[in-house]
Amino acid sequence: MKHALLHALQAGKGGLDETFGPLVQHWRRAGPPDLRTYCGFGTPHAVTVKGRVLRQYDFQPGTPSDSAWLNFWRIILRLLSRELSGVPVVGYLKSTEARATTSREGYFELRFSLPEPLCAAWHTAQVTLPDHAEHGSVPVRVVGVADFGIISDLDDTVIRTRAHQLWQMLETVLFENSRTRLPFAGVGELYHALARGPDGRGDNPVFYVSSSPWNLYGLIWRFLNKREVPLGPLLLRDWNLQTLAGSHDTHKLEAIQQMMTTYPDLPFVLIGDSGQEDPEIYREAARRFPGRVRAIYIRNVTGGRRQTEVVKLRGELEAEGVDLKLVPDSLSAAQHAQATGLIAPGALPKVTAAVEEDRAAHGRY
The missing domain is CATH 3.40.50.1000 (HAD superfamily/HAD-like)
Known part of the structure; x- marks a missing residue:
């Protein structure tokens, strides 16, 4: 059975949509968008933070006792994400603001130009979806002088x-x-x-x-x-x-x-x-x-x-x-x-x- 499911991947995302789409829709939540942020990076003067806006679904992190089939279903949910395009995104890092709009695939990129340089360390940026009152925080790695x-x-x-x-x-x-x-x-x-x-x-x-x-x-x-x-x-x-x-x-x-x-x-x-x-x-x-x-x-x-x-x-x-x-x-x-x-x-x-x-x-x- 596992091999039959693996072969279904040969059709790509479209094939997965056709095979699992109806089941996935059953797990989707009606409600606010799901804001995903990815660890940012940059220099003391400029930082980039990326992320994505998706439709929500019922999803819990894995545990050591989860079955292979539950893990498989969670991966399917991850891969069959439903993206939201054209969503305004606003980010804040210290006192600096950056704005972006999600792409067709739901991605966004916030570029911060810092008027006052940050120290080389981990920082935290705030990201919001002003039209939906959604917000989240994201770690940012600022690199200055290092050995390598x-x-x-x-x-x-x-x-x-x-x-x-x-x-x-x-x-x-x-x-x-x-x-x-x-x-x-x-x-x-x-x-x-x-x-x-x-x-x-x-x-x-x-x-x-x-x-x-x-x-x-x-x-x-x-x-x-x-x-x-x-x-x-x-x-x-x-x-x-x-x-x-x-x-x-x-x-x-x-x-x-x-x-x-x-x-x-x-x-x-x-x-x-x-x-x-x-x-x-x-x-x-x-x-x-x-x-x-x-x-x-x-x-x-x-x-x-x-x-x-x-x-x-x-x-x-x-x-x-x-x-x-x-x-x-x-x-x-x-x-x-x-x-x-x-x-x-x-x-x-x-x-x-x-x-x-x-x-x-x-x-x-």
């Missing part, structure tokens, strides 16, 4: 997804939730070590770039928070069948370029996996922004021919002065990071302990 930034993929880099195996990936995404999906061993402590930097007291920003759809934003955010992986802005995309199938497009490279241009004086550490095209994307990013990539870590989740391809690519990057490490786990990445001065010497034992603890609880990955 971290740009990370999510699937098969932070979250065990098996994205290079289509049907196994779909089964993981569709039939699990934020409390049942698992991180790779020690990944949270590794990212905390990188965020703290070489002296252990830094505040380096972490950004997550993924081809996952914005519909899954809440699930991913709760996963990161639950698994104690450093929070940071998520750069996702609108969904279609190609999104679910994990096919390559320009989204990741454009998102990385956005980070590089937003923070022109900040070098970056790039983290991904060998399952899809992260190594090739990161190579292109390093070439477009020479001298800006401190290191590239690629989690080896494939082996065989794909491993050979990544090793060849590593040689090309080394000739250009960029260090790409193909690593089996978080501990190997941490060992290299310590040896090259990206993390504090005292961070390695913490990563080692976290890897051992996670493996004991959830298996060797």
Whole structure:
């Protein structure tokens, strides 16, 4: 039965609408719009906050005891969102106001130009729908001086997804939730070590770039928070069948370029996996922004021919002065990071302990 449901996805969103639309309408609420906000980011002088306005539906976050079928139904509800276009949106950050109107797909983008610079830290913006008296708050990451930034993929880099195996990936995404999906061993402590930097007291920003759809934003955010992986802005995309199938497009490279241009004086550490095209994307990013990539870590989740391809690519990057490490786990990445001065010497034992603890609880990955 699961495979029959998975095959229904081949028709894309239109096919899901046709198959599940009547059931979804039964779960929709009549009432005010559902305001969704996504973690903002920017500099002390300029900040961007994105979000979406949808029709409401009855929906509760997942629990560890939820059945696969309940998880599947919640994913269907997420993917079959009903967008509201032309809705005015007003945002406030400190004393600065920004305005926008939702697009055809319900998205909006608020751009704040700050007359007085903000300190480099986490801030909170307020977002309202004045025509509907709806409002919400959203975290904003303001980045100033830092040792470096971290740009990370999510699937098969932070979250065990098996994205290079289509049907196994779909089964993981569709039939699990934020409390049942698992991180790779020690990944949270590794990212905390990188965020703290070489002296252990830094505040380096972490950004997550993924081809996952914005519909899954809440699930991913709760996963990161639950698994104690450093929070940071998520750069996702609108969904279609190609999104679910994990096919390559320009989204990741454009998102990385956005980070590089937003923070022109900040070098970056790039983290991904060998399952899809992260190594090739990161190579292109390093070439477009020479001298800006401190290191590239690629989690080896494939082996065989794909491993050979990544090793060849590593040689090309080394000739250009960029260090790409193909690593089996978080501990190997941490060992290299310590040896090259990206993390504090005292961070390695913490990563080692976290890897051992996670493996004991959830298996060797």
